[in-house]
Amino acid sequence: MSRIDDSDSYGPDDARVLRALFLDEVGNYLDRIHQAAEGFVHAALIPDFVPGEELDALFRALHTLKGAAGSVGHEAIAQATHDLEDICADIRHGRLAPTPGILERMDDEFSALRALVEGARSRPAPAASPVQAAAPSLLVDRRKENDRRIVGDRRGKDGAIQVESSHLDRMLEHVGDLVILRTRMERALDRLQAVRTQLEGLRGTLAPSPETTALSDGLAASVAELGENIRATQSETESLRATTEGLNNSVRHARLMRVDWIFHRLRGVVHEAELATGKKAQLITGGGNLELDRTLLEKLFPPLLHLVRNAMAHGVETPELRRQTGKPEMGRIEILARLDGDFVFLTFSDDGAGVDRERARRTLVDQGRLPPKATLDDERLVAALFEVGFSTQETPDALAGRGMGLDVVRTTVRSLGGEVTCETARGRGTRFDISFPLTTAITEALLFKVGGQVYALPQTHVTGTTPGSAESAVGFETPKVDLRALFGTASHIDSATVAARWGNRTFSLICDRIIGPRTIVIRPAGAIIGRIPYFAGTTVSGSGKAQLVLNTRTLCEMARATKKSGPV
Numbered sequence: 001m002s003r004i005d006d007s008d009s010y011g012p013d014d015a016r017v018l019r020a021l022f023l024d025e026v027g028n029y030l031d032r033i034h035q036a037a038e039g040f041v042h043a044a045l046i047p048d049f050v051p052g053e054e055l056d057a058l059f060r061a062l063h064t065l066k067g068a069a070g071s072v073g074h075e076a077i078a079q080a081t082h083d084l085e086d087i088c089a090d091i092r093h094g095r096l097a098p099t100p101g102i103l104e105r106m107d108d109e110f111s112a113l114r115a116l117v118e119g120a121r122s123r124p125a126p127a128a129s130p131v132q133a134a135a136p137s138l139l140v141d142r143r144k145e146n147d148r149r150i151v152g153d154r155r156g157k158d159g160a161i162q163v164e165s166s167h168l169d170r171m172l173e174h175v176g177d178l179v180i181l182r183t184r185m186e187r188a189l190d191r192l193q194a195v196r197t198q199l200e201g202l203r204g205t206l207a208p209s210p211e212t213t214a215l216s217d218g219l220a221a222s223v224a225e226l227g228e229n230i231r232a233t234q235s236e237t238e239s240l241r242a243t244t245e246g247l248n249n250s251v252r253h254a255r256l257m258r259v260d261w262i263f264h265r266l267r268g269v270v271h272e273a274e275l276a277t278g279k280k281a282q283l284i285t286g287g288g289n290l291e292l293d294r295t296l297l298e299k300l301f302p303p304l305l306h307l308v309r310n311a312m313a314h315g316v317e318t319p320e321l322r323r324q325t326g327k328p329e330m331g332r333i334e335i336l337a338r339l340d341g342d343f344v345f346l347t348f349s350d351d352g353a354g355v356d357r358e359r360a361r362r363t364l365v366d367q368g369r370l371p372p373k374a375t376l377d378d379e380r381l382v383a384a385l386f387e388v389g390f391s392t393q394e395t396p397d398a399l400a401g402r403g404m405g406l407d408v409v410r411t412t413v414r415s416l417g418g419e420v421t422c423e424t425a426r427g428r429g430t431r432f433d434i435s436f437p438l439t440t441a442i443t444e445a446l447l448f449k450v451g452g453q454v455y456a457l458p459q460t461h462v463t464g465t466t467p468g469s470a471e472s473a474v475g476f477e478t479p480k481v482d483l484r485a486l487f488g489t490a491s492h493i494d495s496a497t498v499a500a501r502w503g504n505r506t507f508s509l510i511c512d513r514i515i516g517p518r519t520i521v522i523r524p525a526g527a528i529i530g531r532i533p534y535f536a537g538t539t540v541s542g543s544g545k546a547q548l549v550l551n552t553r554t555l556c557e558m559a560r561a562t563k564k565s566g567p568v
Helices: 012-044 053-071 075-092 100-122 165-205 210-254 260-277 294-315 319-324 357-366 378-385 405-415 552-561
Strands: 002-004 256-258 281-286 291-293 331-340 343-350 419-425 429-437 442-450 453-458 462-467 480-482 496-502 505-511 513-521 535-540 546-550
Touching (some): 053 075, 053 294, 053 405, 075 100, 165 294, 210 256, 260 331, 281 294, 291 294, 294 331, 357 378, 405 419, 442 496, 442 505, 453 513, 496 513, 513 535
Parallel strands (some): 281 331, 453 546, 480 505
Antiparallel strands (some): 002 281, 343 429, 419 429, 442 453, 442 513, 462 496, 496 505, 535 546
């Protein structure tokens, strides 16, 4: 476990590194804002428009950029984003209507925000000190496509070469194409082997005679030659398998970064929040040696950013108040990361004031989300914390008060296929538990049939298989989903059961027949299939047919929700 305990450990060199990293990534934030703004404008032009998910998506994108800019001291960018949030808040609460004039005003604000970003980017960066130069893992060299510099310009003293993550993404896609090609070759070899077997059978049916002897000998020679070619091609296919697996592992390893990369960035978030609030906090981290895919870490930063800002704004008390309540003047924020099987678990906690239940209840009543005389139990309180627009802070400021931070947390974690829970105790603090699976585009999967269609389930989620139904299988007494009933296919007397797990929860799936393990390449589900919650993506078989990859989390939740009422 590592400890970052005070603002003295955060110096000018750290600030320069993190500001440079922010400017390196700010284009991604602007792209997300632009995409969300386009969706909002398109929806706002529809008659009888009611603010909903389109506005929430724009709010989330703005709130994340504001938090990221504020965490590294880019106050002008943070303020411009805050002003855009004001317009969105007025539209949400009905104080403004999204008329063409208001939309044009928003567009002007977006243009001003982009100008601020470009201005910050165009200013020359300060000279790197030895401390800054010693942290190459924090900076990714994002040169323009037309910047044809030699490799030596990008090689560090330790032999490391800075490569754009998009290049690694494309390499991984090409490896996936090789896996699909290999699968097709293996299927073609199976068909050739079947032809060879048929030819041998045909030769055996020829009646011995002078006329058929030459034909039989010719068939025998052809069958032997075909067999040799099949064996040689099988050997080459195995070599291709080993090469693609090695290349896949190498590319995936090149994409790995330590979780410490995020923890280091959060030091700046805590430091800037201390300056903004006058509070003091120490950041304690554990599991920083855990290595995860860079893209995954980039997605994790916004929710952790908002959790830190939320803890500093609502949780950690001022030094004076902490002294009065017998606590150390400096608050404690702890983030622990660990890997359990194929799941990542993050625990975020603070030792602050916790959530004021009565204040939260009054806020919900004032917003019309709770009847005036209703009580607020733990379940409803936690649910309220993640609701869009809910905040116990009456006036929004640069740090909090929009009611969007925890919505960003929940939305991001769910997009990773995970879940987030919360516990809070008045006077003792708040804890968030986040879990999500490690997913890769190229993975081992179990294939099985339901109603003639082949489906895939990632092998990391499979704990066992057995012929027959779950009722007759020893050790499979878990909540279950009958996929035949779910997909509307006829149930056969013969069936098979797949035992699966999601995190620490187990369940079973009933199908028609187990096919077996295969290496698959998972592709995005697409606009239509992606709307069906049972599916997480698609893959392509060796024959070129599309196969659906099941969403383990959705099926687990369905199985456990229907445990008492019987199988689905």
